[in-house]
Amino acid sequence: GQQVMQIPQYQHVQEGEDFTTYCNSSTTLSNIQWYKQRPGGHPVFLIQLVKSGEVKKQKRLTFQFGEAKKNSSLHITATQTTDVGTYFCAGRRANDYKLSFGAGTTVTVRA
């Protein structure tokens, strides 16, 4: 089963608005990765976070790793139709190379 929980499961956003999706783990993670899967496509790597409190930005996307390394967030500003898809976080526990994926947040955009 999934060890990483993502909320919300669905996010309906008006074009131009901002939103945040969250990823939570019951155990401390050594690192977390985020992937995006377009409808009908396959997961594509976006970013990896390793350090406690780390913040990384990719244009309109901001990724954050919690201080306790148990949670992460993805914030998208000025949502565009190209942001449509499912965003997965995937966490790895210390001394474990297995990547556990969350169930994803599926984003739809209203033009």
Added chain:
Amino acid sequence: EAGVVQSPRYKIIEKKQPVAFWCNPISGHNTLYWYLQNLGQGPELLIRYENEEAVDDSQLPKDRFSAERLKGVDSTLKIQPAELGDSAVYLCASSSGSGQGGGYNEQFFGPGTRLTVL
């Protein structure tokens, strides 16, 4: 650079029939993964290879699933016999290494094989 190649893209079989999926990873990637993805869920690891060695097959249902990566490059995943509950997308991914310490290399996914068992 060519991505991860998988075939077939779609497969429809009747229950109790065998089925096989093929994966060609990105050239030079020694780590290969097979994942199962059910609708509305994230990928779940079935097996991980480091070169030709299966280093983690703990999630592989060994009574009906088998996999091989004989020369440390291409890999096949087989189901025999298939059950209705096996209907899903089977994803292959590769990375240039499993890494050590806090950071690990990104995984590159193939397009997947969508299996429908009737």
